[in-house]
Amino acid sequence: DARVTQTPRHKVTEMGQEVTMRCQPILGHNTVFWYRQTMMQGLELLAYFRNRAPLDDSGMPKDRFSAEMPDATLATLKIQPSEPRDSAVYFCASGFNRRVDTQYFGPGTRLTVL
Amino acid sequence: GDSVTQMEGPVTLSEEAFLTINCTYTATGYPSLFWYVQYPGEGLQLLLKATKADDKGSNKGFEATYRKETTSFHLEKGSVQVSDSAVYFCALFEGGATNKLIFGTGTLLAVQP
Numbered sequence: 001d002a003r004v005t006q007t008p009r010h011k012v013t014e015m016g017q018e019v020t021m022r023c024q025p026i027l028g029h030n031t032v033f034w035y036r037q038t039m040m041q042g043l044e045l046l047a048y049f050r051n052r053a054p055l056d057d058s059g060m061p062k063d064r065f066s067a068e069m070p071d072a073t074l075a076t077l078k079i080q081p082s083e084p085r086d087s088a089v090y091f092c093a094s095g096f097n098r099r100v101d102t103q104y105f106g107p108g109t110r111l112t113v114l
Numbered sequence: 115g116d117s118v119t120q121m122e123g124p125v126t127l128s129e130e131a132f133l134t135i136n137c138t139y140t141a142t143g144y145p146s147l148f149w150y151v152q153y154p155g156e157g158l159q160l161l162l163k164a165t166k167a168d169d170k171g172s173n174k175g176f177e178a179t180y181r182k183e184t185t186s187f188h189l190e191k192g193s194v195q196v197s198d199s200a201v202y203f204c205a206l207f208e209g210g211a212t213n214k215l216i217f218g219t220g221t222l223l224a225v226q227p
Contacts (some may be wrong), residue, residue, distance in 0.1 A: 004157070033215075043158075043203070043217045056214070091157050101146045101165075101207035103215060105157030 002026045004094050004106035012112045018080040021109045023092030024073055032075045033103060034060075034067055035091040043091075049075065082113045116141045120204045120218035127194055127225050135189040135221050137178075137204035145206040147171075147180050147187040148215070152201045161189075161202070199225045 005024045013019055025032050034046040047057040052069040060067065064083070069075045079086055089110050093103040121136040139147065146165045150158040162171030167182035176191045187204060204218040 042219045045214060048214070093157075101148070101209075101215065102160055102163065105150075105159065107155075107157050 002104075004092055004104050006090075006092050006106035006109050008109060009107060010110045010112075012114065013082055014114050015083055016081040017113075018078065019082050019086075019111060019113075021077045021090050021092075021111070023075040023077075023094075023106055025075065025092070025094030026104055027073070029094035029096045029104070030072070031095040031097070032069060033093040033095070034075070034077050035093065035105075036088045037091060037108070038088045046077070046090075079111075082111075084113045087111055087113050116145065116206060116208050116216050118204050118206055118216055118218035120202075120221055122219075123201075123222035125221060125223045127223070129196055129225055129227050130193045131225075133189070133191040133194045133198075133223065135202055135204075135223070137187045137189065137218060139185050139187065139204075139206050141185075141206055141208070143209075144182075145208060147178070148205040148207065149176070149178055149187070149189050150203040150205060150217075152203065152220070154200070158203060194223070194225045196225045196227055199223055 007022045032049045036044045046060040047067040048055050066078045089108045091108045092106045095103045117140045148163045149161040151161045152158045162173040164171040164180035170179045178187050178189045201220045201222050203220045205215050208214045
């Protein structure tokens with residue numbers, strides 16, 4: 001049963017600390033999305049990769065957030081420095097090929113910044 | 115730009131009641147439409163989809179019909195169960211250069227025994 005995996009599932013950190021979240025897309029999928037979910041804003045797309053290249057990161061605060069795909073099996077989302085307003089659930093999703101209307105979501109990383 | 119509007123929740127129903135969650139969309143082209151479901155503590159899962167007008171998507175007893183004339187994609191189920199309690203998201207796929215899924219705000223469904 002192929003699934004998107006994310007680590008860690010929960011992270012509590014203090015303001016100013018660096019946070020790194022990891023995602024392993026489904027094997028063979030070539031498209032990866034990062035979303036952030038909060039009560040106030042709902043589900044927001046932060047960044048989108050295809051074949052490991054960033055195609056759209058317009059939803060991401062550039063000054064503190066960065067997203068990369070070091071290889072086809074790993075995507076990372078980093079926040080440095082973290083702030084309390086970054087507290088949210090961060091989801092990774094993967095899909096295949098150009099038409100990624102069907103996305104498979106991971107279980108999310110619940111981040112709390114104190 | 116393209117957008118999705120769905121009814122606000124929570125929707126509270128008794129087991130075996132009929133469910134409707136309304137969803138309407140705004141799009142310049144001909145998007146594909148989706149319902150995703152999020153169970154507590156989990157990520158979103160695709161529930162059903164429809165890719166063109168008059169298509170009906172169905173899965174696990176849930177149905178939704180792509181209505182171009184009313185720009186709607188309402189989710190229905192004839193008899194809900196406690197296990198259907200979750201947040202339901204309507205979404206449309208915006209293809210072209212951006213290739214984005216546009217999500218609605220989600221509707222919480224609570225089914226009571």
